Amino acid sequence: MTTLIWLRDDLRLADHPALTAACAAAHGPVVALWIHETRRTDEENNRHGPRPLGAAARWWYHRSLQQLAPRLANLGIPLVLARGDAANVMRRVVDTVQPTCVHWTRRYAPAACRLDAAIKQELNSCTEVHSHPGSLLVEPWLMQTANGSHYQVFTPFSRAVADLPLGALLPEPSPVDAPDGAATALSTLREDGVLQNLEDLGLLDDGPAWWDDTLEQHWEPGELAARQQLDAIDGWLPGYAKRRDLPGEERSTSRISPRLRCGELSPRQALTAARSSTAAGEDIAAWTRQLYWREFCWHLLHYRGDLEDTPMRSAFAEFPYRPDDHLARAWRQGRTGIDLVDGGMWQLWQAGWMHNRVRMVAASLFTKNMLQPWQDGEQWFWDTLVDADEAINPVSWQWVAGSGADAAPYFRVFNPELQRSRFDPRSCYVERWIPAGLDRPIVPVVNLAESRREALAAYQQVSAASAADARPERG
DNA sequence: TGAAATGTTGGGGCG
DNA sequence: ACGCCCCAACATTTC
Numbered sequence: 001m002t003t004l005i006w007l008r009d010d011l012r013l014a015d016h017p018a019l020t021a022a023c024a025a026a027h028g029p030v031v032a033l034w035i036h037e038t039r040r041t042d043e044e045n046n047r048h049g050p051r052p053l054g055a056a057a058r059w060w061y062h063r064s065l066q067q068l069a070p071r072l073a074n075l076g077i078p079l080v081l082a083r084g085d086a087a088n089v090m091r092r093v094v095d096t097v098q099p100t101c102v103h104w105t106r107r108y109a110p111a112a113c114r115l116d117a118a119i120k121q122e123l124n125s126c127t128e129v130h131s132h133p134g135s136l137l138v139e140p141w142l143m144q145t146a147n148g149s150h151y152q153v154f155t156p157f158s159r160a161v162a163d164l165p166l167g168a169l170l171p172e173p174s175p176v177d178a179p180d181g182a183a184t185a186l187s188t189l190r191e192d193g194v195l196q197n198l199e200d201l202g203l204l205d206d207g208p209a210w211w212d213d214t215l216e217q218h219w220e221p222g223e224l225a226a227r228q229q230l231d232a233i234d235g236w237l238p239g240y241a242k243r244r245d246l247p248g249e250e251r252s253t254s255r256i257s258p259r260l261r262c263g264e265l266s267p268r269q270a271l272t273a274a275r276s277s278t279a280a281g282e283d284i285a286a287w288t289r290q291l292y293w294r295e296f297c298w299h300l301l302h303y304r305g306d307l308e309d310t311p312m313r314s315a316f317a318e319f320p321y322r323p324d325d326h327l328a329r330a331w332r333q334g335r336t337g338i339d340l341v342d343g344g345m346w347q348l349w350q351a352g353w354m355h356n357r358v359r360m361v362a363a364s365l366f367t368k369n370m371l372q373p374w375q376d377g378e379q380w381f382w383d384t385l386v387d388a389d390e391a392i393n394p395v396s397w398q399w400v401a402g403s404g405a406d407a408a409p410y411f412r413v414f415n416p417e418l419q420r421s422r423f424d425p426r427s428c429y430v431e432r433w434i435p436a437g438l439d440r441p442i443v444p445v446v447n448l449a450e451s452r453r454e455a456l457a458a459y460q461q462v463s464a465a466s467a468a469d470a471r472p473e474r475g
Numbered sequence: 476t477g478a479a480a481t482g483t484t485g486g487g488g489c490g
Numbered sequence: 491a492c493g494c495c496c497c498a499a500c501a502t503t504t505c
Contacts, residue, residue, distance in 0.1 A: 245476085360476065399476090411505045412477045419477090452478085456505060 001028030002185070004099040005077075006090070008034070008050075008107060010134055010263035011064045012223040013071060013176050018132035022103040023075075023176050031186070032072050033093060034065060036083040036201045039111070047111035048118075049086055051308065051390050054383035055207040056352040057261065060221050062203035064262050067222030069198070075176065080186055080195045083202060090119050092194050097185045099127055105134040105263070108298050109390050110305030137161060137169045137267050137295050140302040150303050152405045157299065158292040169268055211352075218351040219258070219386065226264035229256060230273045237279035241286040247344075247355035248428030254287065255353065257387035260294065267291055294392055300405070301391035308394045309375050311403035315466030319403070320458050321373040330445045331366050332380055334434065337441035338448075340420040341365050343430040350433065352386040357423055363400040364414040369451040371458060374401035402459070410459045413452050 005022040011034075013019065022030050036058075039049045053061060069079040082089045094102070102123060107116065120129045133139055138161060143151060151157035189195045204212060236251050243252050259265040271291055274284050301307060311317055330336050334345035344358035354362070359381075366377045378397040382388045395404060402410035424430060434440070 357476080364477095408476075409505090413505090415478060449479095453505095459505090 001026075002097050002099045003028070003030045004093070004097060004102045005030060005032045006035070006102060006104040007032055007068075007079075008105060008263075009261070010105040010266075011061070011068050012226075012264050012266070013068075013075070014223070014227070015134070015266040015269050016105070016176070017134045018103045018105045018130075019176055021130060021132060022101070023077075025101060027100075030075075030077045031097060031099070032077050032079045033089075034079065034081055035086050035089050036081070036203060037086045038084060040085055046114070047305070049115040050107065050109060050112045051382075053203075054385070054388045055211070056215070056384050056386045057258075057388045058203040058205075059207060059212065059215055059352070060219070060258050060386045061262055062198065062201070063216075063219075063221035064223075064264060065198055067224065071223070078186060080189070081198055081201055082194055083196055086115060087119050087122070089194065090123065092192070093189060094123055094127060096189050096192075096194075101128045101130065103130050103132065106131045106139075108136065108140055108302045110302065113302075134266060135263060136298055137271060137291070138164060140299045143299060151296070151299060154293065154296050154406050157296050158289065161292055161295060162288075169271075214350055215352050215386065218353070221258070221262075221264070223264045226256075226259040229254070229259070230265060230269060233273045233277045234279065237274065237277050237283050237287060240279065240283040244286060245357050245423050247358050248424045248426065248430075248432070252355060257389075257392075258353070261387045261389050267294065294389075297389070297391035297395040300395055307398065308378075308390070311374075311401075312398055312405045313403050313407070313466075315462050316401070316403035318465055319462050320371070321367075322371045323373060323376070324370070327370045327445060328366075328372050328376060330441075331362070331370065331372070331377075335438070335440045336365070336446070337444035338365065338416045339427070339430045339434070340416045340424060342440060343424075343433040346433040346435065346438075347429075348381075348384050352384060354385070355429070357419070358429070359396070360400055361414045361416050361419050363397055364412075365416055365446075367397075367401040368410075368413045368455040369446045369448060371451075371455060374398065374403065410463075411456060413455060415448060415452075417448065 003022045003026040005019055010016060010018065037049055037052065039047060039052050041047055065079070065081070072079045080093075082093070104116070107113065116131065120131070123129050140150070143157065143160060145151055145156070151160070186195065236254060240254070243249050246252050256265065256270065260267060260270065271288065274288050274291075277284060300312075304312060311319075331341070331345065334342040334349065336342055336345075340358060341362045344354050344362045347358070348354040363374070363377055366372050367374045374397045378394055381393055381397070385393070398404035399407045402408060402412075420427070420430065
């Protein structure tokens with residue numbers, strides 16, 4: 001009579017419809033499972049499952065799971081861990097544990113949907129499977145434009161979400177009741193090598209040796225710290241609308257993104273906290289808008305599973321990027337000779353995170369002034385950001401690169417020097433993050449004025465080609 | 476959630 | 491008083 005809850009990107013106890021349902025319906029032990037998933041492809045090269053976590057995100061999950069396990073144990077729920085292909089793991093766990101019911105929080109990337117659907121179909125022969133909302137404010141398929149298609153433009157999308165009553169977004173949360181008893185079949189799985197200790201999951205492999213310590217100085221993963229952060233919203237939300245663009249300010253932004261990434265907080269908790277805060281309307285609106293961006297990115301990814309590496313505007317598949325190891329390396333290493341970008345890349349390397357305005361500037365330099373493919377930059381961010389999100393990261397890169405459906409016009413090329421003087425006028429940010437004595441070029445590796453002109457010229461090729469494509473054929 | 480080029484206006488210096 | 495020029499300060503257009 002065991003109930004299984006498969007945790008994925010929902011590492012919390014509160015506001016957790018799947019966990020609540022698992023505990024409420026349980027007539028016996030509840031077992032929680034988390035899988036360090038690897039992705040596979042099928043015969044037709046379709047991706048299955050979520051994108052494998054990058055190194056920084058793996059560190060976060062490791063720490064967050066470390067926090068979560070004892071808290072689940074207090075509820076009488078053992079957290080078991082496994083590594084590998086999710087379908088295989090699920091098959092073996094279900095065979096052994098024999099749950100009457102399996103619960104999980106829905107995910108929305110097409111590749112993950114395909115995998116979950118396949119697992120659900122396979123398990124349905126022997127057990128009930130229930131998927132629950134919980135990671136988005138609103139299910140993507142409930143948001144439609146007037147003509148019945150999905151949204152492609154942020155502004156009307158955000159208006160439509162904002163107009164929804166809060167009650168329509170997600171069902172009301174109920175507290176988690178501790179189930180009784182604990183599972184017993186787990187030792188078999190442990191002997192079979194299916195289940196692993198956290199330390200053996202491999203989440204900390206492949207990162208730099210010092211990264212664990214460094215990230216530890218900047219972050220405290222786990223739901224409890226996340227809740228404290230959100231509970232203190234009246235301390236940091238006032239002034240957000242103005243301060244959010246100043247990366248050098250203390251508490252410039254909420255830094256809540258990794259919490260949402262792994263589900264230590266639900267987006268609804270975030271939205272509710274904002275709406276009930278004492279901050280000014282413009283601050284609430286500005287921050288809420290960021291939550292809506294997250295929502296919009298997932299909305300897009302749900303319908304465009306390939307946007308991780310494929311430009312949404314197909315003309316950009318022909319963009320004349322000029323991959324260059326020397327330039328790409330200078331960018332990754334924070335040695336471009338351009339203060340704001342180097343500062344950002346060093347913040348990223350040290351804190352596993354970068355202020356959003358700096359992300360835009362760094363991405364603009366990479367894709368435009370340097371003419372490097374946005375996919376390469378996206379991959380670097382994917383590996384180094386603790387908040388690297390399957391939807392937000394590629395959508396944001398495409399937004400900057402100009403290849404997104406609702407992207408910034410290509411000719412919006414940021415001038416990083418101007419951006420620094422405007423948003424970091426006293427160089428607080430730059431000085432904080434660029435290591436003292438770093439060997440860094442005095443002359444920028446790209447000439448900003450000249451490379452800007454070249455980027456605009458390169459764009460002319462693409463826009464001319466796409467105009468030719470759009471022209472109706474004669475005859 | 477740009478930047479640069481180009482255009483316009485108006486005040487002040489000056490012949 | 492007037493025209494002329496310069497140029498800052500905006501505004502508009504273009505990329």
